[in-house]
Amino acid sequence: MKWINNKAKGLKQGTIRAMFDRANKMSDVISLGIGEPDMPTPKLICDACKEALDKGITHYTPNAGMLAFRQAIAEKTYLKDLHYDPNTEIIVTNGGMGALSLLFLVLLNDGDEVLIQDPQWLNYVAQVSYCGGIAVRVPTDLAHNFEMQPETIENCITPRTKALMINTPNNPTGSVMTRETMQKIAELAVKHDLLVISDDVYNTLLYAGEEAPCIAAFPGMKERTVIINSFSKSYAMTGWRIGYVAGPAEIVDRMTKCQENFNACANAPGQYAGTIALDHPELCKELCRIFARRRDILLNGLSKINGIHCNQPTGAFYAFADISGFGLSSVDFCNRLLEEQKVVCIPGSAFGECGEGFIRIAYTCSEEDLSEALRRIECFCKTLA
Numbered sequence: 077m078k079w080i081n082n083k084a085k086g087l088k089q090g091t092i093r094a095m096f097d098r099a100n101k102m103s104d105v106i107s108l109g110i111g112e113p114d115m116p117t118p119k120l121i122c123d124a125c126k127e128a129l130d131k132g133i134t135h136y137t138p139n140a141g142m143l144a145f146r147q148a149i150a151e152k153t154y155l156k157d158l159h160y161d162p163n164t165e166i167i168v169t170n171g172g173m174g175a176l177s178l179l180f181l182v183l184l185n186d187g188d189e190v191l192i193q194d195p196q197w198l199n200y201v202a203q204v205s206y207c208g209g210i211a212v213r214v215p216t217d218l219a220h221n222f223e224m225q226p227e228t229i230e231n232c233i234t235p236r237t238k239a240l241m242i243n244t245p246n247n248p249t250g251s252v253m254t255r256e257t258m259q260k261i262a263e264l265a266v267k268h269d270l271l272v273i274s275d276d277v278y279n280t281l282l283y284a285g286e287e288a289p290c291i292a293a294f295p296g297m298k299e300r301t302v303i304i305n306s307f308s309k310s311y312a313m314t315g316w317r318i319g320y321v322a323g324p325a326e327i328v329d330r331m332t333k334c335q336e337n338f339n340a341c342a343n344a345p346g347q348y349a350g351t352i353a354l355d356h357p358e359l360c361k362e363l364c365r366i367f368a369r370r371r372d373i374l375l376n377g378l379s380k381i382n383g384i385h386c387n388q389p390t391g392a393f394y395a396f397a398d399i400s401g402f403g404l405s406s407v408d409f410c411n412r413l414l415e416e417q418k419v420v421c422i423p424g425s426a427f428g429e430c431g432e433g434f435i436r437i438a439y440t441c442s443e444e445d446l447s448e449a450l451r452r453i454e455c456f457c458k459t460l461a
């Protein structure tokens with residue numbers, strides 16, 4: 077249509093959505109495709125939202141979000157030891173995606189390069205391109221547990237490189253970056269004067285007993301790090317659209333002006349409920365326990381299927397399984413798995429070239445469905461052997 081601009085014409089439906097559309101037309105499908113907790117938002121948070129509605133908290137909030145909420149984010153989350161100023165260094169956003177889009181809108185001039193892991197959740201690439209930037213992919217591989225290697229990153233740096241994205245625990249691989257690698261990446265960022273964007277939306281979902289290190293805590297990093305986080309995955313609140321950013325005051329100030337002009341603020345009852353949620357970290361721990369059990373079921377089941385090899389993901393709710401031995405592309409594998417056994421997995425190539433030969437399996441369904449899906453995957457793989 078003649079009125080639509082070229083950028084919008086270039087937007088495509090992602091592979092993940094396309095798989096869901098196909099699956100929705102079928103019956104008896106088990107989805108291991110969806111990247112969101114399947115359980116309801118905890119009752120305590122829903123009750124807090126109802127209380128907000130009853131109290132008439134239904135109007136615009138400050139563009140940066142309710143101050144009480146920003147204070148709670150500064151004082152009651154993993155960021156507390158970093159002493160972010162809730163008045164100037166924190167902004168509440170429409171989920172993590174709202175945070176990322178505001179950020180890229182204020183950061184990028186045409187042609188600026190942003191380093192993004194491959195494989196990686198692709199919305200970063202779409203957003204960077206839409207904002208005039210160039211997404212430069214940093215290859216990773218199974219042999220290094222899909223962790224970006226500092227030498228590889230350094231090879232991708234040019235005079236136009238402005239920022240480096242990190243996402244740990246990672247979507248799609250479930251890998252958690254080691255403290256050693258993070259330390260080296262921090263040193264690299266300081267050496268090359270890069271901004272680091274740390275997408276921490278999965279950092280309450282950790283299964284190896286360790287805490288996720290925060291890159292802003294490394295020497296010289298707080299002033300060059302923008303933290304992205306959200307309540308979507310940690311509190312099963314994907315539909316609420318509540319996220320936040322902590323970062324340098326000047327960047328937060330520009331993002332707040334952008335938010336003022338583009339969407340005013342995140343929804344008010346959700347901010348109120350989010351403030352109360354932060355008094356209840358046990359809710360995140362309960363979610364983590366549920367996913368830990370499912371992860372064990374999944375890894376145990378996959379280990380018994382001939383031809384599938386899987387890393388040991390220690391975070392998020394994804395496994396990234398190697399199916400290259402079957403000689404099918406990851407798209408063909410997933411299409412046939414859906415048609416023949418009615419199980420949705422996402423082709424690794426949906427996350428970049430380095431994802432070819434893998435499938436992303438999200439353990440975001442009940443233990444019963446997961447066990448049944450494993451049985452079907454095994455049947456399917458036997459037909460390929």
Ligand SMILES: Cc1ncc(COP(=O)(O)O)c(C=O)c1O
Nearest residue numbers: 111171172173197247277306308
């Ligand atoms: C790596 C990553 N970051 C950010 C998001 C955004 O989540 P939300 O906008 O729901 O907070 C997602 C959602 O799937 C994600 O996988």
